[in-house]
Amino acid sequence: MHELSLAQGLIEQLHTLAAEHKAERILRITVVIGPFSGIVVDSFSFGFDALKQESPVIREAVLEIDVPPPSYTCLDCEQVFSLEQEHHGVGQMPHGGLSKDTCIACSSHRLAASGGDELILKQIEME
Numbered sequence: 001m002h003e004l005s006l007a008q009g010l011i012e013q014l015h016t017l018a019a020e021h022k023a024e025r026i027l028r029i030t031v032v033i034g035p036f037s038g039i040v041v042d043s044f045s046f047g048f049d050a051l052k053q054e055s056p057v058i059r060e061a062v063l064e065i066d067v068p069p070p071s072y073t074c075l076d077c078e079q080v081f082s083l084e085q086e087h088h089g090v091g092q093m094p095h096g097g098l099s100k101d102t103c104i105a106c107s108s109h110r111l112a113a114s115g116g117d118e119l120i121l122k123q124i125e126m127e
């Protein structure tokens with residue numbers, strides 16, 4: 001499971017940080033999961049909660065997950081738009097799928113995805 005190995009990686013990272021700061025307990029962590037990461041938030045959260053039980057340092061840590069909305073920036077006209085907005089324009093989609101690689105303003109295909117595609121440890125509280 002992808003999410004489980006990510007949760008495992010996060011826990012290892014937390015152990016390293018706790019050791020570096022000579023912390024006895026981690027109270028709360030906030031991670032940012034990019035909307036393009038393909039990570040299933042529920043599975044990740046479940047995996048983390050299961051794995052943290054094995055660690056006295058992390059056992060009581062509260063996991064908060066932040067998922068920023070997916071958005072794209074057009075490289076031609078600099079229009080910024082999100083996937084949600086595209087959903088409303090269903091009639092314009094040629095194949096019934098998500099035309100997520102087409103600018104809503106100028107139909108350019110030169111888009112940059114923003115909002116992230118990775119898991120980032122954003123904040124950590126420990127004592």
Ligand SMILES: [Zn+2]
Pocket residue numbers: 074075076077078079103104105106107108
């Ligand atoms: Zn454009």
